[in-house]
Amino acid sequence: MWDMVDSEGPRLQHVALVVDDPDAAFVFYRDVLGLKPVDRPDHAPDPGSWFELGDGHQLHLFKPKDPTQTLPHFGVQVDDLNATLDAIRAGGATVYETEHQQGFGYQAFVLDPSGNLIELNQPD
Numbered sequence: 001m002w003d004m005v006d007s008e009g010p011r012l013q014h015v016a017l018v019v020d021d022p023d024a025a026f027v028f029y030r031d032v033l034g035l036k037p038v039d040r041p042d043h044a045p046d047p048g049s050w051f052e053l054g055d056g057h058q059l060h061l062f063k064p065k066d067p068t069q070t071l072p073h074f075g076v077q078v079d080d081l082n083a084t085l086d087a088i089r090a091g092g093a094t095v096y097e098t099e100h101q102q103g104f105g106y107q108a109f110v111l112d113p114s115g116n117l118i119e120l121n122q123p124d
Contacts, residue, residue, distance in 0.1 A: 010084075013077035013121050014050075016060040022047040025061045035059065041103030073109075073117035081106045081122035088120075095120075 019025035026049045029035045035051035038058065048062030060075075078084040085095050085108055096109040106122040 010076045010078055012057055013075040013119075014058040014060050015072075015074045016062060016119075017072050019048065019061045019063055022049065022061065022063050025049070029059065029061065041101070043101065043103070071117040073119050075119040075121045077121050077123065079122070081108060081120060084120055 026037070029049070029051055030037055035053070038050050038052045040048075040050040040060070044062075046062040046064050048060065050061070051059040053059055085097070088095055088110055093110050098107045098109070100106050102124060104121075105124055108120045110118050110120065112118060
């Protein structure tokens with residue numbers, strides 16, 4: 001259980017949405033919804049933008065360069081990624097680990113039984 005792994009429990013970190021037109025999406029979320037843009041890592045692989053949602057939460061918009069990688073997801077911030085992954089594996093789920101990229105935190109992914117993608121993230 002995550003609440004046994006992390007002192008504060010898992011916390012929503014971000015929601016990531018796939019967009020068709022990154023520029024139009026940026027204008028909509030900034031000008032229509034009034035969200036504040038925040039910097040994203042310079043080496044982000046896909047075009048898009050990030051917005052602040054308050055209390056450290058963010059909205060990430062992206063247009064994947066690879067059309068097979070179009071899974072929207074939500075990110076959960078954890079205190080100890082390795083311990084969290086051990087607990088998830090003990091529950092029978094497959095974990096997909098990624099190489100660390102500075103600015104993105106330490107990440108791993110898991111699919112729920114319906115195929116929804118969940119990012120697990122321990123900040124840098």
